[in-house]
Amino acid sequence: MIRRLAAVTLSTVMLLTVAACSGxxxxxxxxxxxxxxxxxxxxxxADYDHGDVIWSRxxxxxxxxxxxxxxxxxxxxxxxxxxxxxxSGFVAVPEGPAPKGxxxxxxxxxxxxxxxxxxxxxxxxxxxxxxGSVSTTTTRLQRWLDSGHAVVGTDYEGLGTPGEHPYLIGxxxxxxxxxxxxxxxxxxxxxxxxxxxxxxxxxxHAALWASSLAPRYARELDVVGTLAYAPxxxxxxxxxxxxxxxADVPAAFVAMILRGLEVAYPDQIPxxxxxxPRGMKLYPRVSEDCLLDLFGSNGFGLAPMTAFAAKGADPxxxxxxxxxxxxxxxxxxxxxxxxxxxxxxxxPMVLTNALAKAYRGRGLDMTYTKYRGAExxxxxxxxxxxxxxxxxxxxxx
Numbered sequence: 001m002i003r004r005l006a007a008v009t010l011s012t013v014m015l016l017t018v019a020a021c022s023g024x025x026x027x028x029x030x031x032x033x034x035x036x037x038x039x040x041x042x043x044x045x046a047d048y049d050h051g052d053v054i055w056s057r058x059x060x061x062x063x064x065x066x067x068x069x070x071x072x073x074x075x076x077x078x079x080x081x082x083x084x085x086x087x088s089g090f091v092a093v094p095e096g097p098a099p100k101g102x103x104x105x106x107x108x109x110x111x112x113x114x115x116x117x118x119x120x121x122x123x124x125x126x127x128x129x130x131x132g133s134v135s136t137t138t139t140r141l142q143r144w145l146d147s148g149h150a151v152v153g154t155d156y157e158g159l160g161t162p163g164e165h166p167y168l169i170g171x172x173x174x175x176x177x178x179x180x181x182x183x184x185x186x187x188x189x190x191x192x193x194x195x196x197x198x199x200x201x202x203x204x205h206a207a208l209w210a211s212s213l214a215p216r217y218a219r220e221l222d223v224v225g226t227l228a229y230a231p232x233x234x235x236x237x238x239x240x241x242x243x244x245x246x247a248d249v250p251a252a253f254v255a256m257i258l259r260g261l262e263v264a265y266p267d268q269i270p271x272x273x274x275x276x277p278r279g280m281k282l283y284p285r286v287s288e289d290c291l292l293d294l295f296g297s298n299g300f301g302l303a304p305m306t307a308f309a310a311k312g313a314d315p316x317x318x319x320x321x322x323x324x325x326x327x328x329x330x331x332x333x334x335x336x337x338x339x340x341x342x343x344x345x346x347x348p349m350v351l352t353n354a355l356a357k358a359y360r361g362r363g364l365d366m367t368y369t370k371y372r373g374a375e376x377x378x379x380x381x382x383x384x385x386x387x388x389x390x391x392x393x394x395x396x397x
Contacts, residue, residue, distance in 0.1 A: 110155075
């Protein structure tokens with residue numbers, strides 16, 4: 001009788017413990033504030049390691065993703081200055097039971113939206129990025145969810161959260177892309193350690209950097225492959241061409257690159273020697289407006305950089321720091337797929353050709369495919385079949 005009573009008591013305690021743990025886990029998943037307060041972290045982040053969840057809650061609207069549980073997450077990452085900062089992002093897990101071994105993960109790095117907090121994908125509506133890019137990206141992410149992958153995505157350091165965004169600074173972006181996976185694994189035990197790192201445009205740059213950092217920064221993750229759509233590279237060459245007039249590089253992009261360097265290297269970027277008075281007057285808008293506004297008539301418009309460059313602007317003033325953040329130099333383990341549209345005017349094919357040549361010269365396991373007639377955004381759709389095969393292959397390996 002005593003044994004039966006003890007067994008019943010033990011079972012009851014175990015059930016209560018499980019219920020309590022489940023309640024604690026649910027509280028952890030929903031304790032994040034609503035509205036813009038979600039993006040304001042605690043003042044002291046000393047107790048957090050990179051990849052730790054700060055808080056989370058269900059994401060209203062789910063970014064348009066269907067048949068998935070989508071959470072908004074505030075998580076810790078190592079920032080551009082080496083300290084722990086708070087970064088926002090999302091975690092989307094397919095509905096239903098996870099497969100054996102857990103959900104394989106796609107960590108997605110988004111393309112350029114701007115540098116102001118309002119430009120963060122989880123905070124903004126569709127009108128912050130290049131036309132068509134939001135719906136095209138959503139379609140791509142939905143395909144991965146439908147094929148049984150968890151999909152996570154970072155907003156990047158300083159985009160939506162305190163501090164400024166270090167635009168196209170490799171280590172900052174790469175860490176953000178990796179740490180959102182670590183955070184997802186804290187939120188959901190069914191999220192596996194096997195990861196495909198993928199991104200478009202700015203995100204292609206971030207994806208290449210993330211994969212190069214993973215063996216040292218996130219050793220617990222198994223990066224099975226890297227996918228980069230139209231990744232910016234050889235930025236010092238692009239800056240030189242824009243400042244000297246050898247190519248019509250959009251001024252808004254060059255201004256954002258300069259601001260990203262300023263964020264990463266305080267008091268080391270002589271912007272006043274690179275921009276003329278007209279450019280200096282518009283320059284603060286880079287930190288205030290999203291991409292479409294920067295390209296608007298009240299911003300830089302579609303004018304080339306030469307319209308805003310100082311006379312005799314010397315690209316050597318920033319060459320070294322641009323090269324230090326170029327994705328053509330780091331080593332990357334595992335298979336890489338780079339796709340590029342031949343009609344891309346945002347990231348010209350000549351730059352991606354040079355990136356592919358650099359990777360081949362170092363013997364990296366890379367496939368480079370150029371899609372004839374494809375532009376910067378629709379290359380995501382044009383490459384669907386190849387990307388599906390690549391995804392299946394790397395996770396099967």
